[in-house]
Amino acid sequence: MVGVTTHRPTHLSAVLSVLVGAAALALVGTTPAQRLTLGVVLVALVPLALGLELRRRGHVPAALALASLGTAGVAGALALGSARIASFSNSVELYPGLVGLFVLVLALSPVWEGRERPLISLGTGLLLVSVVASAAVYGTGTTGLLVAGVGTVLAWDLAEQAVNLGEQVGREAKTRGVELTHAGGTAAVGGGAIAAVQVIVHADVTGLSLPVLASLLGSGLLLTLALYN
Numbered sequence: 001m002v003g004v005t006t007h008r009p010t011h012l013s014a015v016l017s018v019l020v021g022a023a024a025l026a027l028v029g030t031t032p033a034q035r036l037t038l039g040v041v042l043v044a045l046v047p048l049a050l051g052l053e054l055r056r057r058g059h060v061p062a063a064l065a066l067a068s069l070g071t072a073g074v075a076g077a078l079a080l081g082s083a084r085i086a087s088f089s090n091s092v093e094l095y096p097g098l099v100g101l102f103v104l105v106l107a108l109s110p111v112w113e114g115r116e117r118p119l120i121s122l123g124t125g126l127l128l129v130s131v132v133a134s135a136a137v138y139g140t141g142t143t144g145l146l147v148a149g150v151g152t153v154l155a156w157d158l159a160e161q162a163v164n165l166g167e168q169v170g171r172e173a174k175t176r177g178v179e180l181t182h183a184g185g186t187a188a189v190g191g192g193a194i195a196a197v198q199v200i201v202h203a204d205v206t207g208l209s210l211p212v213l214a215s216l217l218g219s220g221l222l223l224t225l226a227l228y229n
Helices: 011-028 032-056 060-084 088-108 116-137 142-168 176-203 210-228
Strands: none
Touching: 011 032, 011 088, 011 116, 011 142, 011 176, 032 060, 032 088, 060 088, 088 116, 088 142, 116 142, 142 176
């Protein structure tokens, strides 16, 4: 009997994308209140993702219950954060990224099949807003900021990889080795870009500001990833 191929984002790269995005957000949200809010959101995203998966399999009552629980958990976390995070700048650092993680889960479930890529771009774009906001308010050190910026690009790349493999070979194909190799290669590219910027910063051979260096890092990294892919 021939199995049915499911042309949806592969699980491994999708999960890695969300985890890497969360790790990047944790680097810019460094206060206890920010970390608590992020942790609650991550816990809430689990039943949300499970509910969306069950919806695809036709288990509607359980899917609605889990998805509603997850969505309520995310909303509750945002409310908790607004009560505990006193500084406006800290809220600006965190909230776009939290919404970005929520959108990324919706993209990779996927909620709107065929619209995964725009949602991935929106979700990771919101993560990047948190990184840029942290740079603007100087809430994160240079190294943490650079790693967080690379993390958002890596999250985007992993999400795109999940969609690409799902479209090309299907979710049921054995793609774990390919996914891990791709993730490792992209992480190595990102690590090299961080090292190059750190050398420039510590050598003090340029009068470029950190935002400009971060822009150069992002541009170079995206170009490298485009060539790598």
